[in-house]
Amino acid sequence: MATLSLQNLVKRYGKTEVLHGIDLEVADGEFIVFVGPSGCGKSTTLRMIAGLEDITSGSVQINGEVVNNLEPKHRNIAMVFQNYAIYPHMSVRKNIGFGLKTSKLPKLEKMKRIEEVATMLGMQDYLDRKPNELSGGQRQRVAIGRALVRNPSVFLFDEPLSNLDAxxxxxxxxxxxxxxxxxxxxxxxxxxxxVEAMTMADRIVIMKDGYIQQIATPDDAYHKPANEFVARFIGAPSMNMLAGKAMDSHIELWNGASIPCSKSNLGIDRNITIGIRPEDLHICTDNNPVLTGLVSVVEPLGSESLLYVDVNGTEIIASGPGRNAPLPNTQIDLTASVESFHIFDQETGESVV
Amino acid sequence: MQPGNSDAASSELAVKANSKALLEGSSARHERSLGQFIRWIVLFAGGVLMVMPLVYMLSTSFKFPFEVYNLNLIPEEPTLENYTYVLGDGRFMKWFINSLVIATLTTISNVLFDSLVGYTLCKFSFRGRYIVFIAILSTLMIPTEMLVIPWYLMSQQFGWLDTTWGIMFPGLMTAFGVFLMKQFFESVPDDFIEAARIDGLNELQIWWSVAMPLVKPALAALAIFVFLGNWTAFIWPLIVTNSQDMYTLPVGLTTFSVEQSVEWELIMTGAAISVLPTLIVFLVFQRFIIRGVVMAGLKG
Structure with a gap:
């Protein structure tokens, strides 16, 4: 059990700075997920915590102790890699026990721990098999077992599920x-x-281009995105982004449509982006539509349908009924409540509500 | 045309088309089997060319001296006398043991040190790594004949002339081995090394217990190359040794050829016996090569 603290963590490769000062406090027992597109610096941050990458500046603390100059083996961490990194020439037993190779535990105790971990992961019947006799999921379990057996303070997982089927x-x-x-x-x-981030994390750290965009619970990241990037990144399908202008008592959309809105902090004549999640955008049943467009594609998902609607040349995704969804090439009206709007400054991309 | 006629015509057309296809198919098959026959002939000829010297060597080793220059493969009067003579001659066993010790130690040394250097050059980032690698590789361009004199002078200075160490030292590490092992270590994912590092192993333990087992096929290939190379080495052992006691097998065998005559039957007998360890080495290490290929297939 451990706390982890990253303070102003910077990583440079030559003159290229890839991490620009990461600050993060992780509580004991917390499940933190770093999420972001390729090249955002999430794996580099993880490798710096593990001690596999040098720290250019800043500090990593585990349980209050700065571990910048400690070898990975002295940080009391365990890591599970994307490609499992289980050794093909060793049996499951030896792979799981590999983490105890340098431990000074008695042999019997080591054996007991291996058995315990294997049982915990449902691998007790496969202990004498080689990795090439296991399925992808079983291999991943062995990799997790190797991490578990050492009972480390911090577990690090580097995209461990990427190689598995859906x-x-x-x-x-x-x-x-x-x-x-x-x-x-x-x-x-x-x-x-x-989706992994949302379903597993206590808190999500959303990263882009070496900067943290937001640290939040999955609920907050979804409902209160800090900026346009987070709003687009979290949620599938992605949030609809509509260009507009805040006026005195309404918002004027890019297509000339006007939506009554009296949010006080928007300012007047300010260029904004309005974010509406597809599930908040419905087919309009009254005479007060927010948007009108032509259905281009319908994706039935069973309980609902996703409607791809062309609104003045912009593609909008809306939620439709699971049954009797509008057909392609049908003109439809869409509506959304103002409360569901996420409003961002068009210049900075930051949330203004 | 009546519908019935139309059906008959179309079925006739289909039959014609089928027979044409069959004819074309049979001609293609004929061409294929001819091609295969030619390939077999070429391969067979190649095989005969490779095996003939060995068969001739074995055959001669069972011949009396008067029959040596007769090219028949089956001796008229087969004899084991040559084997009794060669194996009974204490010198032969001495040379055999010399060769075995030198080839074995050199193989062990190469497998250990070439892989250690190859691993270091492959998996560690340090300033000048590329230059070191190029410098090692560049030694491949220097022919052995050019190195023999400096080696000799060195051996003389160190007092290594006519010693086992003197015969061995130039081959204890090879640039080729370093290159081969470095290339093979490239195929070992860095994650394996890093996982072991996190699990607390030191670099030497990682090399030995993680990286080395993963490149067993390369180690087996290297072992075969080095063993054969040293087992058959002739020029350097000839130069560095003076006493017959220190001769290796290839050098020793030349003593059967003297100015007045060449005792081919004895040379061939010695050669036939000397082939045995190389066959054993090949058979032992070949399994690792095959197993390595199978393992790589499953991993993919």
């Missing part, structure tokens, strides 16, 4: 979450998949 990924996601609830260790999990 069904297995969902299953492993659940297993890792259950595991966290059982062992309660601090976990830092890196992913580029916002």
């Amino acid at each position: 069904q297995l990924r969902t299953q492993m996601r659940l297993e890792i979450k259950k595991l966290h609830q059982r062992v309660g260790n601090t976990i830092i999990f890196v992913t580029h998949d916002q």
